Amino acid sequence: MLVEFAMQHAWLVPLLPACAFVVIVFLTRPWQKLSAIVAVGSMAMSCVIATLAAYGIFTNHEYIEKPLVYATRWFSLGLPGMPDLLVEVGVQLDPVSAMMMFMVSFIATFIYLYSIGYMEGEEGFSVFFSYLSLFGASMLLLVISSNLLQMFIAWELVGLCSYLLIGFYTHKVSAREAAKKAFVTCRIADFGLLLGLLSLQIIFGTLNLVELSDKIAHFEEYTTFGMITLIAVLVFIGPIGKSGQFPLHVWLPDAMEGPTPVSALIHAATMVVAGVYLVARTMFLFHEVPSAMQLVAVTGGFTAFFAATIAITQREIKRILAYSTVSQIGYMMLALGVGSLSAGLFHMWTHAFFKALMFLGAGSVLHALHHKADVWEMGGLVKKMPITAWTFVVGGLAIAGIPPFAGFWSKDEILVAALGGGHYVLFALAAFTAFLTAFYMWRMIFLAFFGEENPENHPHESPWVMTLPLVVLAAGAISVGWLGTPWHNIWGEWIRFGHPHHGPINYGAMIGSIVLAAAGIYLAYTLYLKDAKKKRARRMAEWFGPVYRMLYNKYYIDELYLWFNHALVDGTARLFYLFDIYVVDGIVNGIGAFARFSGDGLRVFQSGRLQNYVLVFFLGVLAVAVLMAFSGPSATSLLLGGVK
Structure with a gap:
């Protein structure tokens, strides 16, 4: 009965540490030991549920061949000229996700316990455990997700938590820089992954893992081989960054600036293996x-x-x-x-x-x-x-x-x-x-x-x-x-x-x-x-x-990227800045200056005062009369239009 309950309520596995995050942030933050107990206890409970669910999966051959999936509608959207978009949130249990669910929760439990001793006396003790809880919840949500959109949301939450934890020692410049480096590097890779997921949704009409597996097995009915190759490459860019593969590996060694339990969590059971898990989970795509x-x-x-x-x-x-x-x-x-x-x-x-x-x-x-x-x-x-x-x-x-x-x-x-x-x-x-x-x-x-x-x-x-x-x-x-x-x-x-x-x-x-x-x-x-x-x-x-x-010096890759950033990125930005200042702004400001100068000139004659216009008319007539009086017949003839 307990095994069946755990399998049907596997959504509790990520929910419990997520609740711990909320409780620590809003309730127990002033009490350090209580915050640690909440974090460790919630992850330990998740581990128990994960263990029972994994036991149920591995002892039932039916689920080895066909995953257990249960989901509910999150939202739907009707798009003109396109199939309706239905997005579900759900759980997929099979040997791969069950193994990951157990592994993450088991190792995270002992890392959390270890952190009590390692972080003792540190400022922000409770905040640290709240971050750990959110990190664990995000990774557990990622591994049991039944669709790639839900997985991508958890994927980004994992990236956010890594940023918070790597830069936890905010008084250290190196820690702050390492956090930014990790965040930016992974966002570059995640842009490729996002393009791949959008392409899958547009072409196949779903991001559900089971449905995608069936449709991609017959991808010729939906798209070309070149397009499916491009999608596979785009999807793989995400794991290159998240799992620290060349050439986007540079963030991972610098992540050591965070507290050591964070390093253990990132490198052993959560963030860096998320990329491997994504490739494994979408093996049906790469296999084609x-x-x-x-x-x-x-x-x-x-x-x-x-x-x-x-x-x-x-x-x-x-x-x-x-x-x-x-x-x-x-x-x-x-x-x-x-x-x-x-x-x-x-x-x-x-x-x-x-x-x-x-x-x-x-x-x-x-x-x-x-x-x-x-x-x-x-x-x-x-x-x-x-x-x-x-x-x-x-x-x-x-x-x-x-x-x-x-x-x-x-x-x-x-x-x-x-x-x-x-x-x-x-x-x-x-x-x-x-x-x-x-x-x-x-x-x-x-x-x-x-x-x-x-x-x-x-x-x-x-x-x-x-x-x-x-x-x-x-x-x-x-x-x-x-x-x-x-x-x-x-x-x-x-x-x-x-x-x-x-x-x-x-x-x-x-x-x-x-x-x-x-x-x-x-x-x-x-x-x-x-x-x-x-x-x-x-x-x-x-x-x-x-x-x-x-x-x-790590093949001087970091120096090469720094040069690239300064010489090309900053240099290109400088060129665009100069182009904007002297060409775009020059044209716009030049047109404005010409209009202002012309307007200033016309203001002398177009003042709106009748007496000024009469004065100008009088002076014009007087000038003509003087010219006619003191000029010869040819000038007079010219002024009168040749009339004698």
Whole structure:
């Protein structure tokens, strides 16, 4: 009965944290602890409902094949010459949305709990939890939406919340600038997405996911192949920005200026995976356009490699994790692009646990070291912060792809999908990225947690409200990948596009990925732990000086965009300004000046006074008479018109 209730009332999942937002803003804001209890409690209740609903979906094969959808009319509009527009608001439950609903609510609950300890004593404590509640509500609304318009509204709410949370420390210029950067960058991408959604509505007459899936399968009856390709590309522009894919990845590392729980929420379970979820949810569109699928795969593969090369040189712990997120999201896009919905969402599932764990672990370190972020200035933290350190190690093993940790199974699925689809270049790129991932993540771990202690640091273990989420998420980073082991792939039965596919186990790719991960960890050990003075690492940085500087400066992409903004955008604006001042205003003002000058001249003669007109007439007659009197006959003849 409870399961049936949860399935039929899944709309409560986003509604409860939304209500928490309202309650905190208008009622409990003066009482910090009460605000935190409201936020955590509402999300925990959402998690319970989401868990029961997900259980109902996954234990009923009917809903695996056909989604459970219930909706009500929001508004309708009759347009002349066009089909009536009917917009519904509703819930769609299937394995994909059920998985996302559970994942978001579960991880968000522990991030909220963690935030109680991390944000203690901060100004605006209650406001922070109100933003968190709205953020969670927006993402949960996004994942259960039954149509793309409703999803787009939630998509924009997620963007608004990211702006509020990234810029939460309003006293920091860097935080304010990072918030604006994230907001503007994502709005650029969202404009493309909006054009794609409008095109779908105009051509197919609906944004309902189930109806669109049926109609796009026969798109030839509605539009041309070129148009459906353009729509797919426009829709994909949105995820490029939201999920931090090249070339719109630049906002995501700067988002680290927000509080660490925000970083965990954005990078693990909400904002950046929203783009992956949208591509997965509209796979029926991309499946019809092979070139768009190729675009998704290439974008993802290149971004994964590109971000990993930057991460190997970064020094701030959260910035390393940020570029790691960009890279891992690229992995997910690569999997979707080669046609494996199962592998892409499986990696999103495992990544949510180990990346949330690592961000919260980084926050625990920053909390203990008073926000000292440079990993080169840490060292030896394992002795004073054992829970944080060893749970972080679990996350490092998971993301590196060491069995039996979660990341190994999902990363291996992506490599097999790329190899099995004949995408050999992308497979090689993904495999080398796996090596780089293991290297830079364990470089960070060895520098921060092992080696010699920094005598200037006086770390301490975090309180239980911060360490409990670390332990829970570490358990998830170990176990959640077991759903997708190749010997009994339960995940592949649940999360898929089309019929389930069970190919032979590729032991070669499996062993190869383990070797690459182990090689990356060993190289990091050799350079950053075995060599206590780090002489080899520094020498390599000197040998590859130009390359190192280019990677450390993120390929100068930010500088390129800044130059583009100043030189082209501002320069073009300056040209238009000058054109407006000297040409447009010059013509208008010139016409006005000529009219004013002419009017001033005519005012002398057109005064409206009769005596002035009589005086002028008299003076004219007098002038003619004088001229006739003192001029010769020829002049008189001329004045009289030749009359003698």
